[in-house]
Amino acid sequence: MAKKQKSFRPKARRPRGFRDRAGAEILAEQAMLRRITAVYASYGFAPLETPAFEYTDALGKFLPDVDRPNQGVFSLQDDDEQWMSLRYDLTAPLARHVAENYDGLPKPFRRYQVGTVWRNEKPGPGRFREFTQCDADTVGAPAPHADAEAIMMFADAIEAAGLSAEDVTIRVSSRKVMSGLLEAIGLDMGESGQSGTVLRAMDKYDRLGAEGVRLLLGEGRKDDSGDFTKGAGLSAGQSDAVLAFMEAASEDNAGALSAMRGVMGQSAIGAEGADELSAIAETLDALGYGARAKIDPSVVRGLDYYTGPVFEAEVTFPVTNEKGEEVVFGSVGSGGRYDDLVKRFKGTEVPAVGCSVGVSRLLTALAARGEAEAARGPVVVLALEAERMPVYHRMAADLRAQGIAAEVYLGGSGMRAQLKYADRRGASVVVIQGEDERAEGKVTVKDLDLGAKLSQTVESNEEWRAGQPAQVTVAEGEMVAAVKRALGR
Template identity: 80%
Template sequence: MAKKEKTFRPKPRKPRGFRDRSGAEILAEQAMLRRITAVYASYGFLPLETPAFEYTDALGKFLPDVDRPNNGVFSLQDDDEQWMSLRYDLTAPLARHVAEHYDALPKPFRRYQVGTVWRNEKPGPGRFREFTQCDADTVGAPAPHADAEAVMMLADAVAAAGVPLDDFLVRISSRKIMSGLLESIGLDTADGGTSGTVLRAMDKYDRLGAEGVRWLLGKGRKDESGDFTEGAHLSDGQADMVLAFMECSDGTNMGAIRGMREILGDNAIGAEGLAELETMAETLGLTGYGERAIIDPSVVRGLDYYTGPVFEAELTFEVTNDQGQVVQFGSVGSGGRYDDLVKRFKGVEVPAVGCSVGVSRLLSALEARGQMAADEAPVVILALEPDRMGAYQMMARQLRAAGIATEVYLGGSGMRAQMKYADKRGARVAVLQGEDERARGEITVKDLKLGEKLSTQIESNEEWRESQPAQVSVPENELVAAVQRALQS
């Protein structure tokens, strides 16, 4: 007898670094994106959509010494043997769009975009290969006035997302003053080795403090786990100058600029960067943003990418994580000037500046603080009499017409299972009409959340049955009003 061949059944699993998202998280993100993009629109920005795929050479990630591009992007070869890659950010596609339509676009060109991006990188805790970005960029406007506007818009977007004004700061620095500092201590800014090590050390100032950064500027540092990080091997004098630069602020924007100017002296690129920051500080002060948009020389961001002012929005409140540790979320948005990106296509410098809000990270911070968006689960109408589905759908239609999300239970189970279903859906309200209610011309409205709360306060089943808490029967024509009252309670 022939052996029966086993049917192949694939294992239900996700690729590493990807995740399923559903329900409340998606609704909260959509609500947050509506508020953020409303801010972008209020500044006169218009939406733009670009394809998920771009030609790999347009993204700047093609490696000519290998057969297949693999530097951080997901790629495939088209039938014409050209490599295409999933976009890894929204800025490179913007640069391609501007270059392709340069003569037809108004300059400056102002656009915002919300979209999924993909990174072919090693995943880790809270680090995914697929996530959402929410950007706004101005192309064709030189520094510093467009940069000041981008800072104001980022601050307004974070506030609109639900963060109180006292709970975040936008910290501002500049690629030019960083280059000026490196030149002033005798380093070649084109040398990514030592210069890069110095900048990475500076970027750890908030976490390690002056002492930890001094070790990284010198011979290196061993952390608590015993791992050793090689240092920049600067002299004591060079390290002193770097630390003095990072600590030069007196708590005001103009004070920080004066302090940096004293340290950088007559360095040309540094003076240019400081002049731009000074103009930005004046504008931010006049428009009322001076207290939450501060000049901070410790800000270090992707300096090979940026060409001028850089900034990041940082949450200042503390939260408790899943391990019970008190932590700060840190940066939830960032931006800066990048004048060289369109140049890759056009051969001429096209000034540009933009900002981006880290929506997933900001949602996580608000969730940890108990500030997630209101529950948008639907009202559930129980189907207690299967032959009356048309009547139940008419009830649902009335509620939907009043702007209330509503569904009729369609699972074919009994009342107990239907109530469990409503609980699993997170429904705030359930609507019932069985034979007895129908005979009286009534409908029962149950406030499930209030009932859950009261169940912890009532001590006996008898008291529960007698009081029938969080439940009311109303005439059929009062259904909408009764549900609205329950939702508002």
């Protein structure tokens, strides 16, 4: 007798670095994105959509020097043997779009975009291979006035997302002043070796402090685990100059710029960067944004990409991590000037500046402070008599006609299971019409939220049954009004 072969059953599992999302998380993100993009639109920016795939060579700096270009990006080969990759960010597709449609676009070109991006990188806690970006960029406008506008819009977008001006500090610096510092101490920004080590050391200033950075600028530093990180090999005088530059930040932007100029000495590129930052600060002060944005030379991220002013938004309130330790939350978005990106396609420099709000980071920050939006489910109309389904559907339709999300329970279970379903759906209110209510032409509106709160204070079943403050029975014609009152609470 032939042995029966087992049918193949794939294991239900997600690829590493990807996640399923549902319900409240998606609704909260959608609501936040609506508020942020409304700010972008109020500044005159128009929406743009670009494909998820781009030709891999359009991604520029993310192309590895290997036969299969899949380092950092997810790639496949088209039927014409051209490599395509899922977009790594939203800026490279913007540069391609501008170059491809340059003659027909208004200049400056102002667009915002919300979209999914993918990164073929090692996943970790809070680090995913697929996530959403929310960008706004101006292409064709030189510094510094477009940069000042980008910072103001960035600040407004973060506030619209739910963080007040007191919750966030926008730190502003410039690749040019960083080049001026390196020039002043005898290094070249274009040399990735020693200069890159200096910049990476400077980026650790907030975490390691002056002495930790001094070690990394010199011979190196041994951490608490005993691991040794080789330093940049600067002299004591060079290290002193770098630390003086890092410590130039102050509450007074003019004072910070003066200290930075002192360290940079006669560097022409440094002076140009300081002049641009001064003009940006002047505009921000004049329009009431000066308290939210400050000149801070410790912003050193992304300097291989940016060509001028850079900025990032940092949450000021502490949060508690998984170990119960109080830590600084960190950045929730960033931006800056990148005048060389379109040049890759056009051959000529096209100035550009933009910002990107970290929606997932903002949602996490609000949740860490206990301010996450509680997305509620629809009103659920219980289905207690099968032959009355058209009536129940009419009730739900009447609610929807008044702008209230509503559904009829369709699972075929009893009342207890239906109430449990409504609770799992996050419903605030259920509508009940059983045999007794039907006979009297009435419905019962039950406020699940209020019931849950009151159940914590009522001391006995008798007291609860006597009051029933969380449900009311009304005439069928008053159902919508009763539901609105319950939702209003």
